[in-house]
Amino acid sequence: MPRKIKHADFVLIGGGIMSATLAILLHEKFPSKQIAILERLPKVAEESSEAWNNAGTGHCGNCELNYTPEVDGSIDCDKAIRIAKQFQESLDFWKHCAAKGYIQDLAKCLRQLPHLSFVEEEENVAFLEKRYTTMKELEPFRSMQFSTNHDVIKKWVPLMMEGRNTQDIVAATFIEKGYDVNFGEIVDQIFYYFTKHDNIDLHLESDVHDLEQVDEGRWLVDITDETGGDSWKILTNYVFNGAGGGALPLLDNSGIQEGKGYGGFPISGLFLRCINPDIIERHDAKVYGKAKEGSPPMSVPHLDTRMINGRKELLYGPFAGFSTKFLKHGSYFDLPRSIEWDNILSLLGAGYHNLPLVKYLVQQVALSFEDRMEMLREFYPNAQDADWKVVTAGQRVQIIKADEEKMGKLQFGTEVIVSEDKTFSCLLGASPGASTSYSIMKKVMADSFV
Numbered sequence: 156m157p158r159k160i161k162h163a164d165f166v167l168i169g170g171g172i173m174s175a176t177l178a179i180l181l182h183e184k185f186p187s188k189q190i191a192i193l194e195r196l197p198k199v200a201e202e203s204s205e206a207w208n209n210a211g212t213g214h215c216g217n218c219e220l221n222y223t224p225e226v227d228g229s230i231d232c233d234k235a236i237r238i239a240k241q242f243q244e245s246l247d248f249w250k251h252c253a254a255k256g257y258i259q260d261l262a263k264c265l266r267q268l269p270h271l272s273f274v275e276e277e278e279n280v281a282f283l284e285k286r287y288t289t290m291k292e293l294e295p296f297r298s299m300q301f302s303t304n305h306d307v308i309k310k311w312v313p314l315m316m317e318g319r320n321t322q323d324i325v326a327a328t329f330i331e332k333g334y335d336v337n338f339g340e341i342v343d344q345i346f347y348y349f350t351k352h353d354n355i356d357l358h359l360e361s362d363v364h365d366l367e368q369v370d371e372g373r374w375l376v377d378i379t380d381e382t383g384g385d386s387w388k389i390l391t392n393y394v395f396n397g398a399g400g401g402a403l404p405l406l407d408n409s410g411i412q413e414g415k416g417y418g419g420f421p422i423s424g425l426f427l428r429c430i431n432p433d434i435i436e437r438h439d440a441k442v443y444g445k446a447k448e449g450s451p452p453m454s455v456p457h458l459d460t461r462m463i464n465g466r467k468e469l470l471y472g473p474f475a476g477f478s479t480k481f482l483k484h485g486s487y488f489d490l491p492r493s494i495e496w497d498n499i500l501s502l503l504g505a506g507y508h509n510l511p512l513v514k515y516l517v518q519q520v521a522l523s524f525e526d527r528m529e530m531l532r533e534f535y536p537n538a539q540d541a542d543w544k545v546v547t548a549g550q551r552v553q554i555i556k557a558d559e560e561k562m563g564k565l566q567f568g569t570e571v572i573v574s575e576d577k578t579f580s581c582l583l584g585a586s587p588g589a590s591t592s593y594s595i596m597k598k599v600m601a602d603s604f605v
């Protein structure tokens with residue numbers, strides 16, 4: 156039987172926030188072109204973009220202390236300013252989507268919420284004060300407040316000050332206008348809009364297992380029908396590989412020169428989720444602390460109010476877990492299968508040059524529930540075991556890249572890889588992620604469709 160071959164002008168792999176955003180940008184620029192979106196799961200936004208799989212922080216530099224390192228005695232705010240600008244662009248984009256009807260109920264996707272940073276001990280307090288003094292002069296952060304006074308901080312975050320020794324040296328900054336974002340809800344609503352458009356097709360349970368460039372730069376994408384039907388193919392002029400954790404193997408299969416030498420290292424996230432509604436009700440903020448010495452950026456602890464499906468929630472974490480899967484719904488063979496001759500040196504080099512990270516991961520994986528509760532008590536001293544349970548969040552695949560000096564380098568940001576002929580783009584990495592999805596996808600558009 157000849158296999159079915161369909162055609163689309165653009166193929167987007169993955170039904171997460173990145174593909175949803177790019178589909179809107181393509182649809183607006185080329186309204187009559189055919190867009191096909193291929194998602195391996197029965198629903199969109201079931202991996203990193205799903206509400207419980209991420210922390211839902213609208214990252215904008217208000218509270219993330221790792222965005223403002225101290226360099227030679229001064230606070231470097233470049234990253235915080237850049238991310239504030241990128242988040243504002245995402246916010247403007249989502250408002251535009253709401254105005255156009257792509258997002259039907261923006262209030263379900265976004266909620267304004269104070270963003271705080273919180274530290275203990277003299278050295279950290281001095282850092283936070285210096286950071287505040289620098290940042291309050293900068294436009295995005297002018298409304299920032301700072302305090303070391305227990306009573307003031309108690310007004311901001313009562314839960315965190317109860318049961319705390321009044322002699323403890325603490326400090327916090329407070330910005331009223333931060334955001335909690337339900338990225339999964341944004342994706343669901345955008346895809347709902349697409350169901351009404353004949354030239355945008357969402358194919359669920361359609362796993363892309365291979366792709367190759369054929370005549371005139373076009374791509375032939377191989378799809379397994381996860382419902383058990385016949386596998387099929389789609390011929391297209393352009394492919395966006397937005398498969399999240401699943402992007403790396405597809406980048407390798409694409410065979411593009413620009414994708415050589417990349418590897419990935421999966422780190423899963425765990426949160427403590429509060430199950431006591433009375434406690435949840437008494438906290439109304441996103442509070443970020445300081446990561447422990449030697450730990451990676453995604454380990455910054457935070458106590459986080461969330462609004463998910465109309466319900467207020469409270470999370471603390473993240474803790475790191477280890478799994479060889481690249482996707483939460485992936486296979487334990489993902490990591491071993493990703494090791495190839497062209498990336499093995501990068502992987503070994505990255506491992507050797509990141510021994511503190513390896514040590515951190517081993518320690519994190521060994522943590523018991525009681526250890527995790529002890530860490531929560533640094534934030535919320537009166538936390539009771541019975542009020543919390545551990546939940547598994549999403550899977551991040553950190554990029555490992557060939558590097559002349561160190562053989563392989565671990566990267567914590569995102570990276571867009573584009574083929575020389577601009578017919579294939581791929582997004583790797585997860586941070587700062589969904590908050591900056593609009594600017595990342597704007598770059599994907601600019602790289603291929605100027």
Ligand SMILES: Cc1cc2nc3c(=O)[nH]c(=O)nc-3n(C[C@H](O)[C@H](O)[C@H](O)COP(=O)(O)OP(=O)(O)OC[C@H]3O[C@@H](n4cnc5c(N)ncnc54)[C@H](O)[C@@H]3O)c2cc1C
Binds near residue numbers: 202548582586
């Ligand atoms: C623990 C954790 C906390 C986070 N916290 C935040 C936060 O507070 N704020 C923030 O802005 N960002 C946060 N992020 C990052 C953010 O979640 C991601 O950057 C974002 O969701 C990535 O979106 P995506 O569309 O690239 O990937 P995903 O949402 O993972 O979507 C990729 C899709 O591709 C599909 N797919 C994979 N392989 C294939 C294939 N072969 N064929 C077809 N489909 C395929 C998957 O099923 C999935 O639906 C966090 C991430 C994690 C893991």
